[in-house]
Amino acid sequence: MANHNLPSEHHESPEGTGWIWKVFWILLIVTTVEVALGIIKPEILMGKFLGTSVLNIIFIVLTLLKAFYIVAEFMHLKFERSNLIWTIALPVLILIPYLAFILLTEGGYMNVLMAQ
Amino acid sequence: MANGAVIEQNTSTLWGGGRQPFGASYGKLMMWFFLLSDALTFSGFLTAMGLYRFKYEETWPIAENVFTHFPFLHGEHPLLFVALMTFILIVSSVTMVMAVNAGHHNDKKGVVLWLGLTIVGGFTFLGSQAWEWYHFIHGDKGAVIAQDNTVYYLTEAGSEGKILSVFELVTGEKKPHGDHSEFTTEQLRNAFAANGSATLRLPGKGDKDGVKILSRKEAENVLASAEVIQGASLRANEYGNVLFADFFYFVTGFHGTHVFSGVVLNIIIFINVLMGTYERRGHYEMVEKVGLYWHFVDLVWVFVFTFFYLV
Missing domain, CATH: 1.10.287 (Helix Hairpins)
Known part of the structure; x- marks a missing residue:
């Protein structure tokens, strides 16, 4: 156990x-x-x-x-050990900027669609 | 071969548990993974707010026009109270690190002292947030809401969009500190008609030309079918776009829920420390795990502070 x-x-x-x-x-x-x-x-x-x-x-x-x-x-x-550091840091460093980029640059399309 | 036996023994211990591939215990690792998913949740909320804020720039209120109160101080003090809340949370983060540090040295008295102070800090922050919500819900200056749900602030021509409170327009006097008297649309319309320089403006900062101030004629047209609005609910608020208050309630509320559950966790661990649970276990890693959660709450607040109050 x-x-x-x-x-x-x-x-x-x-x-x-x-x-x-x-x-x-x-x-x-x-x-x-x-x-x-x-x-x-x-x-x-x-x-x-x-x-x-x-x-x-x-x-x-x-x-x-x-x-x-x-x-x-x-x-x-x-x-911490480097494998723990990167396990936590990489998803945050990749996903959050990606989400912010998509919403702030491409989010305008949503408004076009909603207006139809 | 002797070597074969050694390898076999190694693989059996490798999969037999008791090893830490990440150099962190099970509980600590799972706390990290939970915080990772929680970080993504909060970033979802904040980026969604950013999306709507860019779309509704004209009607999205400027924080310094909304959060202007400070306890026992008259007048307008934008940012000061929320700066104090940030300070409280940073200090409680420091006391938490001190508790974890004391735990590393198996210093029970130290853990009790610092964890106790962290709990006090947590309650202080929650109290501050309740105070902030109270003033947000009751509103301050009051405004006008048009048929299409656009919120307009009262202002006077030539004052560069300086906000005039409904109280000041109707009574002609300066609004007393902490006054929450309510006015009818009828009173507002009459006072507006009597004051020739009164007009309306949009809450947002507008484009290059700055705040959008309506001409007297446009303002009269809007006011003919508009109503007075004081305070903030989820349906409408006096500050501007309805989504502003919705995001405010949801994001600071969700963060406040985290703070509250953090305080509850801290209290449970505090009781365990007093009862000597971790002393008997031989290490205080549980303090470290709830410490991670507590620092995360501070971390989220750093971002809420920036995106709600500064940017």
């Missing part, structure tokens, strides 16, 4: 709690920058880029940065 309560193998992870607070400050600073940009909305960043404003692209990049730190550090994925 396999014992389901066996612990996972031990993986190298940093000692102490310093790294946790480092990630906390990164997340906090990035969020503060986002909120500040969202309130000020600098005119210089309102230009169009890739179908939306430069500001929105900055928001999305900063969000992905935060997501990376949460998944890699807090969820400890960075320290």
Whole structure:
């Protein structure tokens, strides 16, 4: 009988709690920058880029940065075996951009069909 | 051959259980797979919202006109409250990592302290979300809904589309903090007729020319058959396109459900920690598994925050 309560193998992870607070400050600073940009909305960043404003692209990049730190550090994925890392990361990295691309570029056809 | 026996023994242990091909226990691996599918679910919701938002750009409200409240503060404070909610969730994520860390050292007291704080953070977030929903449901400024369900904000000519509340138009006074008095369409029409500079605008940011403000004549035409609308339900809302509120209720509600079930899981594990279940088991991996779920809830909020409030 396999014992389901066996612990996972031990993986190298940093000692102490310093790294946790480092990630906390990164997340906090990035969020503060986002909120500040969202309130000020600098005119210089309102230009169009890739179908939306430069500001929105900055928001999305900063969000992905935060997501990376949460998944890699807090969820400890960075320290897992590489087959686990890729099993989790690849479907997300392929399917979500694909879905976003299809809906945002080809989604217009739906409106044409609904109008008929 | 001696080697043959060794190989045979290896294959029997390979398939006999007890080995971890991913270097992670059964429960942890399954938690990862569940979170993977949940991530795809949430991305489905958010991209669907993006699709409709692009289609209905003119009537899709701008977040800073919708989420303007902050507890105990008067006036308009867009983004501040939701920034606070984000902060609460990040902090509770940190306390969860601390709990997992304490678990690695079999430090029961540490796990109790940090997991307890995580539960407090979870309840604080849920309370904040209830507060946010309360104000969203009751509405703020009120608006006008036309026969074709298009929502128009009240504004004054020459104010660059600055939103005028129904309260201000009807009573002529500044809307007091937390006021929820309701007005009839009749009152609105009369006040509109009496105020020569009042007009209507669309909620969205519009195209290059910015906010679309109606001429007085167009506004009068719309108002002849339109009705006053205050607050938000699933059928209609004062903020703009009906789908905006529907997506708001559904996505933040679905996320809130995750937070709630996360808090419930945390409480169950907390009780187990107190009872010494994991101390007897010799490891605190269960804390790590619910920790994964809790971080995922934080992760989803990071995206909800961006796509509902920032972009």
